[in-house]
Amino acid sequence: MTEQKTPDRFRILALGVGNTLMTDEAAGPRALQAFEAQHGGIPGLTCLDVGTLSFTLAETIGAADALIVFDAARFRTAPGTVRRLEGAEMDAFVRSGSLSVHEVGLRDLLDMARLTGDLPPRRALIGIEPNEIGWGLELSAPVAAAMPAAVAAAVEVARRWRAEEEALA
Template sequence: MSIETQRILVLGVGNILFTDEGIGVRAIEEMQSGYQFSENVTLMDGGTLGTRLMDYIMESDYLIVVDAVLGDSDPGSVYRLTGEDLRQSLAFKNSMHQTDLVDTLVYCDLAGHCPEAVVIGMEPADYETMAVGLSEPAQAALPHMMQRVAEEIRKAGATAEPVSQ
């Protein structure tokens, strides 16, 4: 399969009820209205669905997970994680989401197809306070995070262009 035709899934994960823990979902919401994508790109709110995402993941060739990441940097810092570094993403920790997303990827592999995966994540300022809005640092860094996701989509062979206002 050529890079231009690979199916790209951009999966925003997190719990929107706990401030910055929902940063991945909020980024997807903003990108759906603020960007245009080629037909081979699917944006999805994965919430905290865990293994219920297997079918969607297995139907993709390239997976971009958008999430909060604990990387010991300043709140709002944006990261790109691959390989073993994926476990820094909150989606890959049992305590935050319903199931460990690394386990979900292992199950996909066992079931016959696991796409290449990358995480574009942001250091949260607050992921414990029950509130539906993002913290100020996360909200301020959201445009940068979305730009990084768009760059990743382009590197994977698709288009992601901001919509003119």
């Protein structure tokens, strides 16, 4: 028997991508921590700090109805700039190779989900332009100051997606 989709069963997966030992490379996990601390009670939300990614995440991504990814991303803008990319815009950016400052790519995971027919139909990247990448446990000042904007962007997306699901029910 197939599980009937209802708004209360709408699953949002939020991922924090990045190496927490490398200054602004930690923007994704730090933004995820702030998001979860402030809004972790959103129904159906699961938050995972996934470090520098792993192919074992493909199944977890495929089980979600919606995906939010926090990551340091090179937009060629001022350090600390937060951009929200959704759906096809996110896919194009991920495919461009510009997405991440680390080596293992989100692109491969999303392509695996796409090939198996498990790509979440709702996807958003909350990207934060890094200032510096090097050994260190602290975010640079502009990236640390961007955390509230990154959280606000994710909250807006999650609330809109839930409202869309409720309207469809």
